[in-house]
Amino acid sequence: MTSSLSTPVRIPPLYLPFSSSLHPEHETIDHETASWAEQHGLGSEDLRKRITTRAPSGKFAARLLPHGKREVVRLLADCNFWLFAFDDGCCEEGKTGKHPGELAAVMSRMLRAAQTHDVAALAGDPLATALRDLGGRIAQYATPGQSARWVNNLREYFMAAVWEAHYRENGSLPTVDDYTILRLHTSGGLMLPVWVEMGLGIELHPLEADNVAVRAANEMAAFVASWDNDLISHHKESRSGGYYVNAVRVVQQERALTAEEAVAEVIRQRDRVLMLYNRLTQDLRSWGSPQLRQYLTCVDSCLRGSVEWQLASARYNPPEDPADLPTCVLDTSTTAETSVPLPIPAISWWWTIPSPYRGVNRGPTVEQGITR
Template identity: 50%
Template sequence: MEHGMLIPPVYSPIPPAIHPRHKLIDQQTAAWARTFDIGSPELREKLVGQEIGTFAARILPEGDEEVISLLADFVLWLFGVDDGHCEEGELGTDPKELVPELSRLLRIAQNPEAAMLTGDSLAAGLRDLRRRMEQHATPAQLARWVDALREYFLSVVWEASHRSKNTVPDLNDYALMRLYDGATSVVMPLLEMGYGYELQPHERDATSVRAAAEMAYFIITWDNDLFSYHKESRGQQYYLNVLRVLEHHHGLEPAEALEVAVAQRDRVMCLFLRLRDHLSASGSPQLRQYLESLSCFIRAAQDWGISSHRYTTPEDPAELPTTFRDTPTDDSEEPLDIPAIAWWWDAVPEKRVPAVPQGGLPVNGDTALGVPHLPVTDHVTAAGHDSRSFA
């Protein structure tokens, strides 16, 4: 795929929000990274300059400040693992060595007192995160955090397998694993901790609520693929991205792949909004807060994605948007032709529709891949000029 791709404004109906002490939180996270020597000196200074504390402050705009700092430190730690061990380290192309290394870290998350990896900076940082988490989490939330970390580690190994062979997964496998390798599910327990509640299992584990969470993961990671494409494609390492998947397996030109990916995330965004409103209408106060936090997480990733030096790469500027669209490019209520996620459309009772036929052929002007089914006038909002602007 060609370099220098212009990423269009994405549909963002969720208003921005940020904790008032975001600058202090960002400074504290920088200090934490240096205290625990997260990553190599070069990687650490890159991470410190990427405003990860501000990202966390957007996810929990009215949350407990200690939990926001904990979330910020955890996200930076995750980047230390992903950038250092996987994308840029030797283990990133050696799944058989990556598995035991990640398993040792997982053991530290489960049992920080275990006498393992005593000289490892990532393990030391993880011990600190786990012990601080105990001050805010219930035993069940801690257990779910460890389970989500296991899911993330498993997906990282899957990606390393493709990297080791320089292969590209198909769209269905990519969509499934992207739910986990974006490290979105590991944030979920902290959404509850940030507001001091525990969502009861009968609500959190309900199929429809799980679908809403997965839709948020999908939107966040598809957006991330758009915003990070310039950074990843310019590097020397293997990279995995929905645009590359669509071009490789579906024979699309770069502009076509971009159009399809945007339409896919827009269709899921429309579905998420319908399901969120449906669940909020009858859910408990805790569930309503959880759904609101999912919305904040989506918007936080968007605002951070178009502004952080991680993706704008000032030394080699990316062509990222500075605005957001008011309208989706695709608001079809038909499921995407991706079996791993097509069941989401059944989670909104009043909006059930037949599945899109297999094969990716046009259906009434639409396509199974999610190309816009009707031309939509592009309405954008300028950053800094209305309620949807980046703050």
């Protein structure tokens, strides 16, 4: 680290009272994903090397789906590599990242490639070709409903990325409330439910998947995952020398805090949400089908596995400029638990949902679930 750089802001250990594991074939999947990215020409050679060496997607997918089907873990690794290549090369570092209109046009074409993976949409475009390949392979392991949800998740990710480009173009920052909405989608956290179902070889019954409490639990998990990523990536982003938007920076500006105070506030927010998530999922497990319980256990593991992968990644802790990141996680929170909602209107409804048991038809279809 050069003397011109300030001392990194310390990120203390994060509260994550879950167990995690690692898919045994992560190294092989890493090599396969790197070869797939090279075959499709994703980004520049330098960008591919940077992602492969500093953010190995195979190990990331192996952390999220440690007991998942091998083919789906590989698919998730490829998809994660694609998202890194698109976000780094097209949004954050590319010229279109500062022009929302141009970015919207690019993303609309990309979405068409994902929707029509059997048609040569955007032939010759490496990102579109790779995305079309992903869509076709996902259709092999997903139900029609899961494939449709994946495309819809991608659409929401694209819409949020265009919104973020608006702030990048103006050099401005969103409010904490707007950033919360934006980040739920740009983090990819709301894509997780489809991957968990695919990896486990199940599909939640609509009476469970569309239950307001299950939807809230999915959003809470996405919030915690995105705030965790913002804490861990703050060092990398703040050192980039360019525009960046991050929960720590947004909270710091809106509340006139120091960086250290903003980190503490972001941790308090994610701890509050995680404690609410734990209470809600405990209730869900008391009445849910075996598939729902299996699903929630995997989501728990994903939250911890994602953080463990990030803490070990040179993408967020470069050896040439080390970040002050934790080396462990906590089983208990230092934040006081309370039933009072966070002052973030976009998510305050999480604290008002009734018990998920009320009004639910627990017929045999729900109890059995759908197994593929």
